[in-house]
Amino acid sequence: MxxxxxxxxxxxxxxxxxxxxxxxxxxxxxxxxxxxxxxxxxxxxxxxxxxxxxxxxxxxxxxxxxxxxxxxxxxxxxxxxxxxxxxxxxxxxxxxxxxxxxxxxxxxxxxxxxxxxxxxxxxxxxxxxxxxxxxxxxxxxxxxxxxxxxxxxxxxxxxxxxxxxxxxxxxxxxxxxxxxxxxxxxxxxxxxxxxxxxxxxxxxxxIPPVPRDTLTDFLKNKGIPHDIAMLASMNAGGSPGVALQLCENPEILKENTASFALCLRAAYRRSLPDMFAWSDAHSSWVRERQKSFFLFALETLRDGLAQKHQLPHGDPFSLSGVSFSFPGFAQLLTPPVLVSMAELFESALRDIQRNANSKIVLFDTCLALSNALHSTR
Ligand SMILES: [Zn+2]
Known part of the structure; x- marks a missing residue:
């Protein structure tokens, strides 16, 4: 090759x-x-x-x-x-x-x-x-x-x-x-x-991660449809192997998007029962699956920031047919809030990679997210 x-x-x-x-x-x-x-x-x-x-x-x-x-x-x-x-x-x-x-x-x-x-x-x-x-x-x-x-x-x-x-x-x-x-x-x-x-x-x-646009083009050149290629590269953290595997299992892409919508809603409503239910449901996912979710959440938040700065960005929710207006949601948040949300997901990803208790990591992330969403920054 x-x-x-x-x-x-x-x-x-x-x-x-x-x-x-x-x-x-x-x-x-x-x-x-x-x-x-x-x-x-x-x-x-x-x-x-x-x-x-x-x-x-x-x-x-x-x-x-x-x-x-x-x-x-x-x-x-x-x-x-x-x-x-x-x-x-x-x-x-x-x-x-x-x-x-x-x-x-x-x-x-x-x-x-x-x-x-x-x-x-x-x-x-x-x-x-x-x-x-x-x-x-x-x-x-x-x-x-x-x-x-x-x-x-x-x-x-x-x-x-x-x-x-x-x-x-x-x-x-x-x-x-x-x-x-x-x-x-x-x-x-x-x-x-x-x-x-x-x-x-x-x-x-x-060896650095493959940039997202390059990865999307790489997948499209393999005949993968545009929407799936975009979503897979948002979930893969720059890894072609992970992206290709996700393209073979596109239901995971939709699940990650739907899970992120649930997490944002629970945090925004400050609903402790919903946060518990969310962390409970996702703690049974295997680590690799949880990693993919956090990578996806990070990429989506980066897109929220790109939107704020009128830069090119994607909308995974509309791409995967999940009913959640992320552009509208991001509109409500200031850039510092989006940055602090991204930091929370970065920290959660590190914890998951170090084999921390996933149920605690997921709940703590959701709770901290709720505080970040309601901060006055
Ligand atoms: Zn040769």
């Missing part, structure tokens, strides 16, 4: 790509991005550029034999590593080779992978996934062999935060001094959970 085919988060003249085109390639790199972000796709596009036989500036050609192999996830010099769960009949020393066929089929259709989707693909929804020490041994072994094409050998390690300590330790020497012409690309969605011994040995690159 070429950089130019991805929803743009890094421009083609980004220093990371310019340095790679000039042959300045750190042998261990850590790409940090949210789950479903462009980080994994960028790592594959980077590998494709490094192996391309006729590159075009900072991008690969997309047509040479090597590019075609990378695009089909069949290039013999790219080695993938990923978390997995050991099933009952598997031997104790199982590594990623055992699941490689399933993984490659998954990666081919999930360029912006989400962990839960990979768990479903493996049929292990209720198990903890990890990367064991046998897998580290496999990576070390693969990278110590001669490359097939005479060029670089590249290891793409998805979610190295799932390495246990023994597995990480086994990899340290290879990360510091890989044999031959090897490059390791580690893609983390949770940098805090990554063992510091791994993190400190890699050159770090933050």
């Amino acid at each position: 070429q950089f130019s085919s991805l929803p743009q988060t890094l421009s083609l003249d980004h220093p990371w790509l310019v340095a790679a085109a000039a042959g300045k390639i750190p042998h261990a790199q850590l790409l940090v991005g949210s789950e479903g972000s462009a980080a994994f796709a960028l790592a594959v596009a980077y590998a494709q550029r490094l192996l391309c036989s006729s590159p075009l500036g900072t991008d690969s050609c997309g047509q040479c034999a090597s590019c075609v192999q990378v695009q089909h996830f069949t290039h013999p010099d790219i080695h993938f590593s990923f978390p997995f769960a050991r099933k009952e009949k598997m031997s104790k020393d199982v590594d990623c080779d055992t699941l490689l066929r399933e993984w490659l089929a998954f990666a081919l259709t999930n360029t912006y992978p989400l962990l839960f989707d990979w768990m479903i693909a493996q049929g292990v929804e209720n198990k903890q996934l990890s990367i064991p020490v046998y897998e580290s041994r496999r990576i070390v072994r693969k990278l110590s062999m001669k490359s097939y094409s005479g060029g670089k050998k590249i290891a793409i390690l998805w979610m190295p935060e799932k390495f246990n300590e023994a597995a990480a330790n086994k990899l340290l020497k290879t990360i510091e001094e890989p044999e031959g012409d090897a490059v390791l690309l580690l893609i983390t969605h949770d940098e805090e959970a990554l063992l510091s011994t791994l993190r400190s040995r890699c050159q770090r690159l933050f």
